[in-house]
Amino acid sequence: MCGIVGYIGKKNTKQILIDGLKELEYRGYDSAGIALLEGEKLEVYKAVGKIKNLEEKVLCNQICPAKDGTFSLGIGHTRWATHGKPTELNAHPHLGVYSYVVHNGIIENYKELKEELTNAGHNFVSQTDTEVIVHLFEYYFNQSNDAKLSFHQTIERLEGAYSILLITKSMPDSIFFMKHGSPLAIAKGNDDGEIYFASSDAPLIGLAHDVVYLEDGISGIASIDNLEFSDEVKWSILPSSKLFAQKDGFRFFMEKEIYEQKDVVVDTMMGRLKDNAIEFDELPPHILDGINEIKICACGTSFHAGLTASYLFERLTKIRCSVEIASEFRYKEPLLSKDTLFIVISQSGETADTLEALKMAKNGGLKSIAVCNVDNSSMTRVADATVLLRAGIEKGVASTKAFSTQTVVLWMMALYFGKIKGSIDNKKLQDELKTLKAVPNSLKVENSLHEKCRRLSKRYLHGHGFFFIGRDVFYPLALEGALKLKEISYLHAEGYPAGEMKHGPIALADPELFTIALMPQHLHYDKIKSNVEELSARDSTICAISPLPFELSDDFILTKETNHYMLEFFEMLVVLQLFSMEISVRLGNDVDMPRNLAKSVTVE
Ligand code: M6R
Secondary structure, three states, X not given: OOEEEEEEOOOOHXXXXXXXXXXXXXXXOOEEEEEEEEOOEEEEEEEEOOHHHHHHHHHHOOOOOHHHOOOOEEEEEEEOOOOOOOOOOOOOOEEOOOEEEEEEEEEXXXXXXXXXXXXXXXXXXXXXXXHHHHHHHHHHHHHHOOHHHHHHHHHHHOOEEEEEEEEEOOOOOOEEEEEEOOOOEEEEEOOOOOEEEEOOOHHHEOOEEEEEEOOOOEEEEEEOOEXXXXXXXXXXXXXXXXXXXXXXXXXXXXXXXXXXXXXXHHHHHOOOEOOOOEOOOOXXXXXXXXXXXXXXXXXXXXXXXXXXXXXXXXXXXXOEEEEEEHHHHOOOOOOOOOOEEEEEEEOOOOOXXXXXXXXXXXXOOOEEEEEEOOOOOHHHHHOOEEEEOOOOOOOOOOOOHHHHHHHHHHHHHHHHHHHHHOOOXXXXXXXXXXHHHOHHHHHOOOHHHXXXXXXXXXXXXXXXXXXXXXXXXXXXXXXXHHHHHHHHHOOOEEEEEHHHHXXXXXXXXXXXXXXXXXXXXXXXXXXXXXXXXXXXHOOOEEEEEEOOOOOOOOEEEEOOOOOOHHHHXXXXXXXXXXXXXXXXXXXXXXXXXXOOOOOOOOOO
């Protein structure tokens, strides 16, 4: 996820910006840059890769070495690529002619704006959506010669989610700012008149005391000793712990990542989910020509997202779809046929088994897509096309937001393919688009729900194991729930298709066998109900998760009433994630770094 810093004051601006960017490294990035301004003097440095590459460039500059501290203001950025590759040209800050901008978020209408500005004679050099902001500002300034008015006119035109800092020679003592969707904090420094900007608390701690976390829609202008906001703001005191700040005040990265799912899926959908259509600019237009089958390959949680998608692909596209665990696929001497579209799913893009499976498909001449969170990772370089998750860096070893964003992306791809194939009509598409827009709400963690999971967790710390059961897409969700629990609690848990219990596993049923039953209202409710009744009759301890009351369960987690099973899916996902995390906490385990596991499995 991109990060922004900014500084106005008398200290060494270069060093402050570099230090600030280092504090934002935990958010994940693939390039970085800073721009500095003092009167007529404007300087910029950009580098791909780690901040130390940028630092080397800044420190090697002999004309203005970092120690001179001559710049009175500057802005900096770490970029997590969304539009365009991680190159120096695409790295922020972006230049117009006499102004620079850094931006976190996505400008949805950048194509229209770019066309308009190109026609007006503006020259674009990057592939980013961000560059339109600075050109739009200069376009207006060239007409009015009024920087404040031009900034206002610029932000009026932007659609999407964004935080922006903009500096310009036309008003060289000021930084313009705007927040809409993506986070931005402004703090008063400990020294007189100093002002700091950052995407999160971490770069501000120790340097400032009072902070404003901007609300959406607030813009303004800052100069030394002067700070103007477009509306009232609330000042608060900065926290004192950096690690606490990096976790946004949550106890664990996993907890933070569960809570931010509702926001990151908005980024996932942005620019792809239009008012009445779905578009994937990153996929070649004729991607389905000659395709009669889809094969998905992945590991772990990503495999579960793939299995979920296989139901959606067949249902919505009427194209045969199979899913394979990458480590199995590699050695089974698979039959590869060129009418198969090969999709790999991976948070990291580096998982050795999935990468090898992708290479095999490539060598076999299959068209391939990587659904991935990390741009420029190995898989994105091998695949013919990449669809990025835009989930931001995932730190917890137990994957959470990668799964929700993978499922959203794959569901959208199923609808996109369904429309191309003509297997869904417009009415169906419009209904599904409406449902997709409601996903963030289903992923929202209600306090009462978290508290319920926390309280229930104390009753599930013993026993001889867990069954997570569900049907249809709730079967892969059951697998995911069981994987989450075993990874961080070290308790034995298995996911099963509910209808399969009677073919063997039910022999284990007794009061010490805990069954977590996923009972959605809108998908085979009566079927799963009978499966759970069979377990209840054998005295298994049952925790039912459903919007419909179920009397035979020992414990019950009530989910919201909705009109679509996928909305139930996402709310139940949050329940399963919180439930596992709270059990792990009670057992005193390391939630973010469970034993024996690594975040990225680059060995087979
Ligand atoms: O980076 P990938 O999505 O390719 O990783 C695949 C698995 O290693 C990963 O999902 C793993 O199962 C997680 N620890 C699950 O929480």
